[in-house]
Amino acid sequence: MVIISKPLFYDKIGPEVKCKNLIHSWTDSCVDANFTIILRYLVKGVFFFYLPIYLVKIIVNHRKIDKYDKNYFKNVIKAYLKSQMYGVALGTLMASTICLSTNFTGRLYYYGIGFLPGLMSGLSIFFEHPDNRHLNTLIWLNMVVEALFNNAYHFKFIECSAVKETIIFMFASALLTHLLMTIDKKKIPINIWFYRPRSLKNDDILKDCVLEFFKYLGIGCGISNARYLISRTANLFKNPIKTIFRSLFDRNNLKFSLVFGAYAGLFRIVSYTLHKSSQSTKTLNATIAGFIAGIAYYINPTINILTIAIITALQMLCKQYLLKPKWSERIFFTELLFMVSNGFLLHNRVAAPVTCPHYYLKMLKLASGGLIDQLYLNVIKNYILA
Known part of the structure; x- marks a missing residue:
């Protein structure tokens, strides 16, 4: 994939190149083009992107349907429609921002096809269901850190x-465990870290460790397969049995699951050993256990797990020591973080797709019906390589 630097962009793309040359060559009208983009690409793309996600949610929460929440399906449909609006708005604001900035300034600018459209399209987070806003922001921040690692590796x-990476993960794991043990559970914000330290109750340590291993092996398996299937939605609908079979026996998915199981098993063994052999506090024992359990990362070094650990730790530190809840709510701190993160990620996607997080690439391709990919190809084929 070609990397578009700022000097290369201005060397190849002059003032004569307009938004119609990149994203709506079939018409000169930006208004008509944006309506076409919504109807032809976004509505269908977003629908099929979110469909498997909400189906998985229904399967995971199937017990609530009868026992706890009589309005479960009604709430799911409302949340799905809000997510649909959020996804369509995200793509629409990307395209319309490029058109508006081009018409307003008279030409395409380097940050006007990546960061600015990404920043403005981040406003779409206000359409999303409130329960999902914080989670989406966490996922986007996680991808920003992943992109920073990818860029640092790629550009040497x-x-x-x-x-x-394993050493970094071990320290992040120790910090996370310490925070989880010391912060009041009611004050711990929503996070996407997979493991929660718990008290030792079973004297049969072997049985306890085996159960913990298989429990988190199953959690890892569920997460890895869900990600695999969501990124292959089209194949899932065309050939579901074959796609699911490949997902279950995919080598990377199995190794990803093994990291979860090994981490949990090691944590329990070390916690139990320290509990029996030392007079240290529970917090210190858990912190040491978290550090040693981090060795499991070496089984399958996956930047996603490392970045989740870093972002979750930073989130908890900010929530506990830096950000006052009233202040952060007053300025829509979560939404602003999402906007800036989306701006960074979209610019990364357009300028250096080789370092862009895989999930973001797949998400844009599916949700936009390939529109963002087409924009990049138009820039490369018609101008950069011309």
Whole structure:
């Protein structure tokens, strides 16, 4: 994939190149083009992107349907429609911002096809269901950190090493465990970290560790397969049995699951050993256990797990020590973070797709019906390589 630097962009793309040359060559009207983009690409793309996600939610929460929540399906449909509006608005604001900025300034600018459309399209988060806004922002921040690592590795700012990543993960795991043990559970914000330290209740340590291993092996399996299937929605509808079979026996999915299981098992063994052999506090024992359990990362060094650990720790530190709840709510702190993150990620997608997080690439391709990919190809084929 070609990387578009700022000097290269201005060298190849002059003032004569307009938005119609990149995203709506079939018409000169930006208004008509944006309506066409919504109807032809976004509505269908977003529908099929969110459909498997909400189906998985229904399957996971199937017990609530009869026992706890009589309005479960009604609430799911409302949340799905809000997500649909959010996804369509995200794509619409991307395209319309490029058109507006081009017509307003008279030409295409380097940050006007990536960061600015991404920033403005981040306003779409206000359409999303409130319960999903914080989660979406966490996922986007996680991808920003992943993109920073990818760029650092690709452009040789730092050398990539499984050992280095494992050491970083071990320290992040120790910090996370310490925070989870010391912060009041009611004050812990929503996070996407997979493991929660719990008290030792079973004297049969072997049975306890085996159960913990298989429990989190199953959680890892569920997460890895859900990600695999969501990124292959089209194949899932065309050939569901074959796609699911490949997902279940995919080597990377199995290794990803093994990291979860090994982490949990190691954590329990070390916690139990320290509990029996030392007089240290529960917090210190758990922190040491979190550090040693981090060795499991070496089984399958996956930047996603590392970035989730870093972002979750930073989130908890900010919530506990830096950000006052009233202040952060007053300025829509979560939504602003999402906007800036989306601006960074979209610019990364357009300028250097080789370092862009895989999930973001797949999400844009599916939800926009391939429109963002077409924009990049138009820039490359018609101008950069022309």
